[in-house]
Amino acid sequence: MYRNDTVVPAFAIIFAIALFYMAYLVTQRVAALSGHTPAELTVGQIGLMAFGAVLFMYGFIGLLSNWLEGAELRPGKHEPEASSVPVVAGVILSLALAAASGLFVRTLVLAANKEAEFPPPTWLQGGLFAAMMLIIALLIAIYKKFFMAEEVLAEDEKGEFPW
Numbered sequence: 001m002y003r004n005d006t007v008v009p010a011f012a013i014i015f016a017i018a019l020f021y022m023a024y025l026v027t028q029r030v031a032a033l034s035g036h037t038p039a040e041l042t043v044g045q046i047g048l049m050a051f052g053a054v055l056f057m058y059g060f061i062g063l064l065s066n067w068l069e070g071a072e073l074r075p076g077k078h079e080p081e082a083s084s085v086p087v088v089a090g091v092i093l094s095l096a097l098a099a100a101s102g103l104f105v106r107t108l109v110l111a112a113n114k115e116a117e118f119p120p121p122t123w124l125q126g127g128l129f130a131a132m133m134l135i136i137a138l139l140i141a142i143y144k145k146f147f148m149a150e151e152v153l154a155e156d157e158k159g160e161f162p163w
Contacts, residue, residue, distance in 0.1 A: 004071050009062025012055045019052030068145050075154040086146035090139060097135045104128040 023045045031037040041049075107120040107128065 004066045004069055004073065006063060006066050006071070009059040009066070012059035012062070016052040016054075016056035016059065019048045019055065023048040023052070064141065068141065069150075073152050075152050078150045078152070080146050080149060083146065086142050089142055093135050093139050093142070097132060097139070100128055100132045100135065104132060 026042065026045050026048070027037065030042070104125065107125045110116055111119050111122075111125065113119070
């Protein structure tokens with residue numbers, strides 16, 4: 001019926017990795033020419049990394065879509081498979097989310113304390129927040145894949161909707 005391809009998203013991820021590597025090589029080339037590693041990024045590096053990030057997200061979403069929906073969409077109602085592995089994964093990820101959120105709150109409290117001798121760095125706060133968002137995304141993906149029933153609807157080519 002309708003294919004959910006993995007070739008284009010995989011190529012996008014490979015191309016994104018190549019762009020990130022090119023940005024790294026630009027840094028090494030500038031360091032070799034100037035004798036030291038620059039502290040700031042050039043416009044070219046920012047462009048390479050931004051385009052690489054967009055391509056990486058496109059590829060990741062495409063591969064995740066293939067994993068969640070399958071390679072070929074077939075019309076009808078599809079019930080999820082019963083298994084204890086997703087439940088265990090959900091419990092472990094929930095505990096990891098609780099631990100990461102506790103650490104995140106702790107870093108915020110320490111950062112707000114003006115008498116603290118060494119406040120936590122902001123990259124640690126950002127990293128913990130990013131880890132929490134990744135865990136939440138994994139929990140949502142596991143829930144959709146293993147606990148939600150799906151229904152694929154097929155429409156005639158001469159349907160009422162103008163796609």
